[in-house]
Amino acid sequence: MNKHADAAHWDPSPNNLEPFWMGFTPNRAFKKKPRLIARAKDMHYYDMTGRPVLDATAGLWCSNAGHCRDRIVEAIQKQAAELDFAPTFQFGHPKVFELSARLANLAPGDLNYAFFCNSGSEAADTALKIALAYHRAKGEASRTRLIGRERGYHGVNFGGISVGGMVANRKFFGAMIAGVDHLSHTYNRAEQAYSRGEPKWGGHLADELERLVALHDASTIAAVIVEPMAGSTAVLAPPVGYLKKLRQICDKYGILLIFDEVITGFGRLGHAFAAERFGVVPDMITFAKGITSGAVPMGGVMVRQHIYDAFMNGPDHVIELFHGYTYSGHPIAAAAGVATLETYKEEGLFERARKLEDKWADAAMSLKGKPHVVDIRTIGLVAGIDLEPIQGAPGKRAYDAMEKGFHDHGIMLRITGDTIALSPPLIIKEEQIGEIFEDKLPKVLAAI
Numbered sequence: 144m145n146k147h148a149d150a151a152h153w154d155p156s157p158n159n160l161e162p163f164w165m166g167f168t169p170n171r172a173f174k175k176k177p178r179l180i181a182r183a184k185d186m187h188y189y190d191m192t193g194r195p196v197l198d199a200t201a202g203l204w205c206s207n208a209g210h211c212r213d214r215i216v217e218a219i220q221k222q223a224a225e226l227d228f229a230p231t232f233q234f235g236h237p238k239v240f241e242l243s244a245r246l247a248n249l250a251p252g253d254l255n256y257a258f259f260c261n262s263g264s265e266a267a268d269t270a271l272k273i274a275l276a277y278h279r280a281k282g283e284a285s286r287t288r289l290i291g292r293e294r295g296y297h298g299v300n301f302g303g304i305s306v307g308g309m310v311a312n313r314k315f316f317g318a319m320i321a322g323v324d325h326l327s328h329t330y331n332r333a334e335q336a337y338s339r340g341e342p343k344w345g346g347h348l349a350d351e352l353e354r355l356v357a358l359h360d361a362s363t364i365a366a367v368i369v370e371p372m373a374g375s376t377a378v379l380a381p382p383v384g385y386l387k388k389l390r391q392i393c394d395k396y397g398i399l400l401i402f403d404e405v406i407t408g409f410g411r412l413g414h415a416f417a418a419e420r421f422g423v424v425p426d427m428i429t430f431a432k433g434i435t436s437g438a439v440p441m442g443g444v445m446v447r448q449h450i451y452d453a454f455m456n457g458p459d460h461v462i463e464l465f466h467g468y469t470y471s472g473h474p475i476a477a478a479a480g481v482a483t484l485e486t487y488k489e490e491g492l493f494e495r496a497r498k499l500e501d502k503w504a505d506a507a508m509s510l511k512g513k514p515h516v517v518d519i520r521t522i523g524l525v526a527g528i529d530l531e532p533i534q535g536a537p538g539k540r541a542y543d544a545m546e547k548g549f550h551d552h553g554i555m556l557r558i559t560g561d562t563i564a565l566s567p568p569l570i571i572k573e574e575q576i577g578e579i580f581e582d583k584l585p586k587v588l589a590a591i
């Protein structure tokens with residue numbers, strides 16, 4: 144086949160799915176029976192035929208304000224016409240400063256500074272690099288060890304997979320970065336099954352950090368990174384007291400605490416950041432996804448005053464941190480971010496998530512006893528539903544649920560292993576919560 148001649152006849156309603164190598168997707172299965180999405184509005188996607196598909200996952204934990212919201216769309220259009228790109232190395236533009244100030248107001252404590260990048264993965268690696276550079280700037284260059292957690296997800300870059308704890312995301316990629324250790328994950332079905340909010344069992348697992356300090360010595364440890372609620376591993380809320388204890392131990396030994404809030408930020412747990420919900424101020428918060436409601440790629444790190452200050456020395460004309468991305472604080476992303484934060488505020492979407500939390504949890508828990516369901520966990524507007532795996536085919540049961548959900552029942556489900564993870568846009572109506580748990584999911588579960 145003449146590849147170039149073929150490209151000239153490219154048809155926009157794709158009749159050749161082959162050339163796109165899709166990430167985190169079984170390509171051959173998808174291309175045999177694709178799930179193509181043509182457009183979106185508010186709580187719904189629409190396939191190529193115009194059939195609505197209820198979005199029970201905010202796309203990919205992103206679209207917290209719902210889809211194609213007018214204010215966000217208009218802000219993007221206006222910005223694209225006014226200033227398409229300006230560098231934020233040595234130059235700047237107004238929108239990125241405006242967004243930073245709004246984020247500083249929103250973040251708890253003295254998390255007063257925003258460093259921008261383009262994704263959650265870049266945010267994780269940025270935070271880890273800032274941690275290393277911070278200790279060096281303070282004269283403690285021996286603090287190079289990074290501590291993550293089993294089952295943690297911090298994106299797919301080398302720093303993130305090194306501190307992360309999702310086995311399949313790590314095992315193919317060699318030695319990763321050196322000098323990393325992991326806390327245990329916090330899930331124990333026997334002790335925690337069907338938990339709403341923070342499980343009562345498991346706070347003591349934070350004491351493992353003491354064990355790692357005893358093993359490695361605090362003088363070698365730079366930072367601990369955890370998701371306040373682990374999302375990608377199947378929705379694990381932190382046990383009662385766990386995050387506060389991590390904070391205490393980090394303070395005791397001068398270790399930085401990083402919360403990865405790429406999923407939990409922007410209202411998912413009923414607050415601007417989960418840090419606020421759990422009453423813990425970490426030294427850094429990574430964010431992405433909900434910052435623009437998924438409309439334009441953007442990520443970043445909120446940083447506490449003492450960290451920023453540690454870098455602000457030396458001659459005025461010398462760069463303080465040798466890090467950044469060409470598209471850090473891109474004008475269109477920044478405009479989308481400002482419009483998204485305005486939408487969250489004006490529509491009270493964080494409070495809305497808080498108010499709906501009980502109704503959401505009741506509805507999710509009503510699936511207890513349905514076919515294949517072996518555990519359900521809820522917190523904020525999130526639910527994890529564990530399904531009994533098919534013997535010899537791990538992941539197949541949930542895959543079938545996702546497929547049938549899309550094709551036969553008009554619902555978008557997110558799956559990880561044999562868990563269905565739900566996280567709808569925060570604009571979800573009570574009837575739509577009913578639609579998910581009383582109508583669509585029972586039908587899906589009966590069909591797999």
Ligand SMILES: Cc1ncc(COP(=O)(O)O)c(C=O)c1O
Binds near residue numbers: 265298
């Ligand atoms: C907690 C967490 N950190 C980092 C990431 C990576 O974000 P991205 O896919 O934008 O790189 C994700 C994505 O789901 C996430 O859930």
